[in-house]
Amino acid sequence: MTATSVLVPSSAGHARTRARLAVSAAAGGGVLSEAQLAAWLRDRRAAQPQRVERVPFAALRGWDFDAAGGDLRHSSGRFFSVHGLRVRSDFGPVAAWDQPIIRQPEVGILGIALRYFDGVPHLLMQAKAEPGNINGVQLSPTVQATKSNYTRVHGGSAVPYLEHFRRAAPGSVVADVLQSEQGSWFLHKRNRNMIVEVGPEVVAEEDFAWLTLGQVNALLRQDDMINMDARTVLSCLPDWRQGEAAGDALHSDADIRSWITDRRAVHEVSAEPIGLARTEGWHRDEKAVAREDGRHFSVVAVDVSSGRREVPAWSQPLIEPHGTGIAALFVRWAGGVPHVLLRARAEAGFLTTVELGPTVQCVPENYAHLPAGSLPPYLSEALERRAKARYDVLLSEEGGRFLHARSHYMIIEVEDEVPLVSDEFRWVSTPQVDELLRYSHHLNVQARTLITALRTL
Amino acid sequence: MTATSVLVPSSAGHARTRARLAVSAAAGGGVLSEAQLAAWLRDRRAAQPQRVERVPFAALRGWDFDAAGGDLRHSSGRFFSVHGLRVRSDFGPVAAWDQPIIRQPEVGILGIALRYFDGVPHLLMQAKAEPGNINGVQLSPTVQATKSNYTRVHGGSAVPYLEHFRRAAPGSVVADVLQSEQGSWFLHKRNRNMIVEVGPEVVAEEDFAWLTLGQVNALLRQDDMINMDARTVLSCLPDWRQGEAAGDALHSDADIRSWITDRRAVHEVSAEPIGLARTEGWHRDEKAVAREDGRHFSVVAVDVSSGRREVPAWSQPLIEPHGTGIAALFVRWAGGVPHVLLRARAEAGFLTTVELGPTVQCVPENYAHLPAGSLPPYLSEALERRAKARYDVLLSEEGGRFLHARSHYMIIEVEDEVPLVSDEFRWVSTPQVDELLRYSHHLNVQARTLITALRTL
Numbered sequence: 001m002t003a004t005s006v007l008v009p010s011s012a013g014h015a016r017t018r019a020r021l022a023v024s025a026a027a028g029g030g031v032l033s034e035a036q037l038a039a040w041l042r043d044r045r046a047a048q049p050q051r052v053e054r055v056p057f058a059a060l061r062g063w064d065f066d067a068a069g070g071d072l073r074h075s076s077g078r079f080f081s082v083h084g085l086r087v088r089s090d091f092g093p094v095a096a097w098d099q100p101i102i103r104q105p106e107v108g109i110l111g112i113a114l115r116y117f118d119g120v121p122h123l124l125m126q127a128k129a130e131p132g133n134i135n136g137v138q139l140s141p142t143v144q145a146t147k148s149n150y151t152r153v154h155g156g157s158a159v160p161y162l163e164h165f166r167r168a169a170p171g172s173v174v175a176d177v178l179q180s181e182q183g184s185w186f187l188h189k190r191n192r193n194m195i196v197e198v199g200p201e202v203v204a205e206e207d208f209a210w211l212t213l214g215q216v217n218a219l220l221r222q223d224d225m226i227n228m229d230a231r232t233v234l235s236c237l238p239d240w241r242q243g244e245a246a247g248d249a250l251h252s253d254a255d256i257r258s259w260i261t262d263r264r265a266v267h268e269v270s271a272e273p274i275g276l277a278r279t280e281g282w283h284r285d286e287k288a289v290a291r292e293d294g295r296h297f298s299v300v301a302v303d304v305s306s307g308r309r310e311v312p313a314w315s316q317p318l319i320e321p322h323g324t325g326i327a328a329l330f331v332r333w334a335g336g337v338p339h340v341l342l343r344a345r346a347e348a349g350f351l352t353t354v355e356l357g358p359t360v361q362c363v364p365e366n367y368a369h370l371p372a373g374s375l376p377p378y379l380s381e382a383l384e385r386r387a388k389a390r391y392d393v394l395l396s397e398e399g400g401r402f403l404h405a406r407s408h409y410m411i412i413e414v415e416d417e418v419p420l421v422s423d424e425f426r427w428v429s430t431p432q433v434d435e436l437l438r439y440s441h442h443l444n445v446q447a448r449t450l451i452t453a454l455r456t457l
Numbered sequence: 458m459t460a461t462s463v464l465v466p467s468s469a470g471h472a473r474t475r476a477r478l479a480v481s482a483a484a485g486g487g488v489l490s491e492a493q494l495a496a497w498l499r500d501r502r503a504a505q506p507q508r509v510e511r512v513p514f515a516a517l518r519g520w521d522f523d524a525a526g527g528d529l530r531h532s533s534g535r536f537f538s539v540h541g542l543r544v545r546s547d548f549g550p551v552a553a554w555d556q557p558i559i560r561q562p563e564v565g566i567l568g569i570a571l572r573y574f575d576g577v578p579h580l581l582m583q584a585k586a587e588p589g590n591i592n593g594v595q596l597s598p599t600v601q602a603t604k605s606n607y608t609r610v611h612g613g614s615a616v617p618y619l620e621h622f623r624r625a626a627p628g629s630v631v632a633d634v635l636q637s638e639q640g641s642w643f644l645h646k647r648n649r650n651m652i653v654e655v656g657p658e659v660v661a662e663e664d665f666a667w668l669t670l671g672q673v674n675a676l677l678r679q680d681d682m683i684n685m686d687a688r689t690v691l692s693c694l695p696d697w698r699q700g701e702a703a704g705d706a707l708h709s710d711a712d713i714r715s716w717i718t719d720r721r722a723v724h725e726v727s728a729e730p731i732g733l734a735r736t737e738g739w740h741r742d743e744k745a746v747a748r749e750d751g752r753h754f755s756v757v758a759v760d761v762s763s764g765r766r767e768v769p770a771w772s773q774p775l776i777e778p779h780g781t782g783i784a785a786l787f788v789r790w791a792g793g794v795p796h797v798l799l800r801a802r803a804e805a806g807f808l809t810t811v812e813l814g815p816t817v818q819c820v821p822e823n824y825a826h827l828p829a830g831s832l833p834p835y836l837s838e839a840l841e842r843r844a845k846a847r848y849d850v851l852l853s854e855e856g857g858r859f860l861h862a863r864s865h866y867m868i869i870e871v872e873d874e875v876p877l878v879s880d881e882f883r884w885v886s887t888p889q890v891d892e893l894l895r896y897s898h899h900l901n902v903q904a905r906t907l908i909t910a911l912r913t914l
Contacts, residue, residue, distance in 0.1 A: 007705035007792040010889065014711070107722040168715065170708065176715035178722070178809075192722050194715075248464035251627065254471070257895060258625065258633035258651075265564040265635070265649050335464040351808060352635075352897070432467065438714060439896045440809070 008171070014238055017121075017174055021213055021240035024121040025455075030212035031117055040209050044127035045137045048207075050306040052131045056286040060301050060315045069275020070284070072299070072317055078148040080104035080401070082289075082299055082317055084276040085187065089269045091346035093367075093374040098279035100289055100299050101187045101349060102319065102401060106147035107178065110229045111165040111194035113142045114174060115202055115210060122210035124161070124202070125230065130399025131304045132318050134406065138227040138396065139219060142208065160205055165194050172197045175236040178440040179448065180355060181228075182397065183347025185297070185319055187271065190351065190440070191229075193236045213240075217456040223394040224406070228445065231395070234455075235448035239434040241455065248335055249429035259426055260442065263344035264354045271348045288320075295366050297321040300403060318403040323365035324394075325407030328382040329450040330359040330414045331390070332427070339427040340454070341378075341418070342447060355444040356428070356436070359412075377421045385412045391453050407446070411454055430454070465628070471695055474578075474631055478670055478697035481578040482912075487669035488574055497666055501584035502594045505664075507763040509588045513743040517758050517772045526732020527741070529756070529774055535605040537561035537858070539746075539756055539774055541733040542644065546726045548803035550824075550831040555736035557746055557756050558644045558806060559776065559858060563604035564635065567686045568622040568651040570599045571631060572659060572667060579667035581618070581659070582687065587856025588761045589775050591863065595684040595853065596676060599665065617662055622651050629654045632693040635897040636905065637812060638685075639854065640804025642754070642776055644728065647808065647897070648686075650693045670697075674913040680851040681863070685902065688852070691912075692905035696891040698912065706886035707791055716883055717899065720801035720811045728805045745777075752823050754778040757860060775860040780822035781851075782864030785839040786907040787816040787871045788847070789884070796884040797911070798835075798875070799904060812901040813885070813893070816869075834878045842869045848910050864903070868911055887911070 028034060057065070062075045072082040085101040113124040128140040145159045150166075168176070174195040181189045204210055211219075216234065219225045226234075251259070276282075276289065283292055290298040298320045305313040330341040345357040362376045386392065391411035398405075420426075428436075433451055436442035443451065485491060514522070519532045529539040542558040570581040585597040602616045607623075625633070631652040638646045661667055668676075673691065676682045683691075708716070733739075733746065740749055747755040755777045762770040787798040802814040819833045843849065848868035855862075877883075885893075890908055893899035900908065 007707060007794070008709050010704060010706045010710045010886070012709035012711070105727070106725075109722070170712050173711050173715040175711070176718045178718055192718055247467060249467045250464060252465050252469035253467045254469070254630050254633070255627050258630040261633045261635055261649055261897075265566070268563075270562070337464070429467070440718075 012171065018238050018240045020116070020119065020121050021237060023119070024213035025217060025240055027120055027212040027214040030120060030122050030215065031210045032215070037209070037211065037215055041127065044207060048127065048129040048137050048306065050129045050131065050136050050304065053303045054287065055301050055303045055315060057301050058286065059303065060317065063301070063315070063317060065276070070277025071275060078106070079146070082276060083187065084274040084279040085348060086272045086274045087269070087348040089346060089348060091267055091269065093370050098274065098281060099296070099348070100276055100279060100282065102185055102189070103187045104146070104189050108146040108191045109143050109150070109162070109165050109194060110141045110191050110233050111143040111196060112230070112233050113161060113164055113198045113202060114195055115198050115200065117210065120212060122212055123216060124204060124208055125211050125216065127207050127209070128227070129306060130227070131302050131316070132399035132401065132403040132405065133224070133227075133396055134404050135224050138225060138399065139230055140227045141230050141233050144229045161202070164196055164198050164202065168194070168196045174238070175438070177236055177438060179232055179236070179445070180350060180441055181445050183345070183349040183355070183444060185349070185402070187349045188351045189349065193233045195233060195237060220453060220456050221391070221393060224396050227396060228398045228449065231449040231452045232445055234452040235443070236437055239430060239455065242431050242434070247337055247429070247431055249337060249432055250334055250339055250427045253432060253435065256426065256428055256432055260344065260354070260356070263424070264352060267346040267353055269346045269348060269353055293369070295322060295369070302403065319401060319405070320403040321363065321405045323363040325363045326360060326379070326382070326410070327358045327407050327446040327450060328360040328378070328410040328412055329447070329454065330378065330412050330418065331454065332414050332416055334416065334427070338430045338454070340430065340433065341425055342428050344424050345444060347444070350441070352441045355441055356447055357444045358447050358450050359425070361446050377425070381418070382410060382412055385414070386410060388412070390457055393453070395449060409449055409453055411450060411457065469628065470631070475695050475697045477573070477576065477578050478694060480576070481670035482674060482697055484577055484669040484671040487577060487579050487672065488667045489672070494666070494668065494672060498584065501664060505584065505586040505594050505763065507586045507588065507593050507761065510760045511744065512758050512760045512772065514758050515743065516760065517774065520772070520774060522733070527734025528732055535563070536603065539733060540644065541731040541736040542805060543729045543731045544726070544805040546803060546805060548724055548726065550827050555731065555738060556753070556805070557733055557736060557739065559642055559646070560644045561603070561646050565603040565648045566600050566607065566619070566622050566651060567598045567648050567690050568600040568653060569687070569690050570618060570621055570655045570659060571652055572655050572657070574667065577669060579669055580673060581661060581665055582668050582673065584664050584666070585684070586763060587684070588759050588773070589856035589858065589860040589862065590681070590853055591861050592681050595682060595856065596687055597684045598687050598690050601686045618659070621655050621659065622653055625651070625653045631695070632895070634693055634895060636689055636693070636902070637807060637898055638902050640802070640806040640812070640901060642806070642859070644806045645808045646806065650690045652690060652694060677910060677913050678848070678850060681853050684853060685855045685906065688906040688909045689902055691909040692900070693894055696887060696912065699888050699891070704794055704886070704888055705792055706794060706889055707796055707884045710889060710892065713883065713885055713889055717801065717811070717813070720881070721809060724803040724810055726803045726805060726810055750826070752779060752826070759860070776858060776862070777860040778820065778862045780820040782820045783817060783836070783839070783867070784815045784864050784903040784907060785817040785835070785867040785869055786904070786911065787835065787869055787875065788911065789871050789873055791873070791884070795887045795911070797887065797890065797908075798882055799885050801881050802901060804901070807898070809898045812898055813904055814901045815904050815907050816882070818903050834882070838875070839867060839869055842871070843867060845869070847914055850910070852906060866906055866910055868907060868914065
């Protein structure tokens with residue numbers, strides 16, 4: 001490899017990509033008509049029957065609680081493990097607790113291939129069954145693979161399209177950024193979120209379809225249709241609804257970055273791995289690790305059989321949340337520029353202490369035992385205004401790790417009289433969000449879903 | 458606090474700040490003439506006598522090796538501690554090792570105040586003695602304070618100027634970003650690097666002086682004069698030698714970001730805390746924790762007396778490196794734009810696995826026992842070209858943690874025939890570096906020093 005002296009514009013491709021994405025977003029049908037898409041979805045659901053059965057931990061094949069601390073691990077040492085975590089935190093109403101948490105130190109790839117058909121970008125979406133999905137098949141990215149998957153630890157078949165992401169050509173990468181996942185359930189988890197342009201030699205295999213952004217956006221307005229992995233990758237697309245110019249905002253970019261830095265410096269969160277057997281307040285029986293008071297979530301085990309995955313049948317642990325989450329984003333237009341109200345959140349599993357979450361993110365049931373006044377800020381305002389929400393869709397979290405984990409995602413337009421209750425909140429313009437999403441660990445996975453949802457409006 | 462609807466340009470202040478910094482960089486004297494600056498420096502050295510004496514660990518006041526694992530800690534639980542770390546890494550010639558490492562989970566503030574005198578920005582630099590400095594006093598930022606310092610755990614006096622950084626007014630922040638420090642010696646350490654504009658009410662107290670950027674740059678070309686903390690903060694200034702436009706580069710911004718993401722996804726580094734007493738290959742005696750083969754560094758203890766610090770006398774551990782480091786940055790002009798050759802380095806203590814370091818970063822003595830061919834890429838090329846280096850200055854690392862830790866920092870201009878030896882290396886344009894420095898954890902502390910040095914040329 002030798003250095004070449006050919007120069008490219010630093011921001012090569014951005015303006016062109018944005019303009020073409022706007023065309024794709026406006027397109028109803030593309031390679032597939034609306035009717036063909038509906039038929040393909042029905043067909044894929046029928047073709048991917050999946051049986052998911054709760055089993056005792058003792059029936060897990062290859063998984064065991066280790067003798068020392070009781071952590072739940074796979075015998076290969078790969079995939080993921082369920083640890084105990086002891087948390088001390090100055091964020092939120094509870095100062096210290098123990099909990100199980102998923103550790104998955106490998107960086108996986110979540111990648112969507114983008115191909116032009118008659119100049120219109122199409123995204124290659126995959127119909128994929130996951131054991132934790134309430135409805136079996138949802139639409140996932142082209143590639144959704146852990147390193148264990150793509151280095152074939154479980155001896156399965158090769159991951160289709162993987163090489164387009166592992167060896168993306170210069171100039172073909174639209175986005176490529178590490179992003180976190182649920183900080184309450186994952187310790188330091190991050191996945192590579194990629195969008196890569198591919199050529200006409202790349203065709204849709206069985207279970208895959210080329211969709212316009214308009215078609216994807218329409219599906220995003222239906223419950224449980226676009227999976228979490230696809231939603232986070234989509235949030236990393238350049239925002240096609242705006243130009244390249246930075247424009248005006250309520251706070252300068254420098255002040256927004258300074259606010260994030262300040263929140264990271266202020267909060268003190270310690271998250272110390274302890275054995276799962278030593279988590280106080282949690283109890284393990286044959287079929288679950290759960291809290292004695294029934295709150296938050298359980299760790300459970302499932303047996304999965306399907307003719308359509310890389311491995312014909314397998315068993316694995318899953319996290320089963322108790323209660324349905326609420327993730328609400330307040331939006332207001334200031335000087336013609338949309339701004340979103342983000343909250344700087346310190347979640348126990350974040351690598352960088354603080355990321356920006358939605359205005360409201362919680363499972364209301366988990367607050368029932370706490371003193372009045374412990375409820376998250378803006379929750380009651382969100383619920384009061386819910387009838388006028390611009391977006392209100394029930395979406396699933398990652399079905400490969402979570403069993404029937406669902407949240408109501410809402411976008412609520414507010415006037416400017418909403419007072420900010422603390423320095424944890426800031427109005428951030430959507431062009432500023434777009435810039436933050438080019439760098440890792442600024443918006444959490446719930447906020448990224450809501451940014452993806454906002455772009456469908 | 459209520460949201461206001463006053464909009465500001467997103468990039469408010471940048472262009473103006475850059476233009477004024479250029480004026481400051483061109484200024485020889487400012488508030489102080491060259492002669493006055495020289496006299497002030499002599500005077501401050503004389504006024505800050507400091508006695509630093511190696512003592513046995515048993516003589517440390519407030520510090521003890523803990524009974525469980527032998528880690529060295531302060532009885533307050535604050536400041537920092539020296540742990541044992543077990544590392545497995547696929548970066549560099551050694552796959553697994555144990556080592557002591559400093560843990561300092563608090564986020565400190567490194568801040569430089571910037572004030573306009575007749576329209577010319579001046580930086581408030583502090584003459585500060587540190588126990589590990591080879592020459593006592595060096596120039597540090599206006600504020601260089603751990604959280605333990607500024608929350609006054611040791612009962613000392615207040616940190617001057619601190620409130621200008623802790624409560625910076627909107628619009629006054631030039632830079633504010635968390636940056637890492639030495640990944641071989643610190644576990645997940647990060648400090649807040651800030652530059653804040655202040656008004657004419659802020660005056661220079663004893664030990665402080667307002668310097669133009671031209672004066673600071675001249676001092677950066679002298680050995681051991683500008684300390685590490687000042688150098689890293691200075692690297693976060695917007696680059697005054699370029700305009701706002703992104704311009705051309707050898708690789709697009711998207712491709713540079715994708716390269717960083719790829720390097721972070723590819724490398725697997727595990728760094729597991731173990732007790733200091735359990736570090737294999739290391740031995741503790743009365744006065745040092747050191748390797749049996751004498752390589753790398755020792756952990757030692759010092760007793761410090763000084764009439765001029767927040768606390769009159771104290772004792773503390775320090776890391777004493779063996780050998781003088783080399784940090785070399787290759788620079789080439791492509792299409793009129795300077796590019797620097799950065800190496801994606803996985804250092805054991807990095808929070809994000811990989812940051813970009815200089816072309817060469819090593820202590821050559823540490824490679825003496827390894828097979829031929831283990832020497833870092835480009836080291837011999839750097840040494841061959843050293844006589845023609847554009848910059849070759851001996852600089853100290855942080856004197857509050859390291860005893861006489863020094864490296865030769867070199868900037869070497871090369872033609873474009875230098876072949877890239879692996880995907881660990883990329884030519885990155887200086888405007889791209891400027892952008893990466895607005896976000897945390899992209900350039901390591903050695904690369905940041907060299908970027909600061911490059912701007913003096």
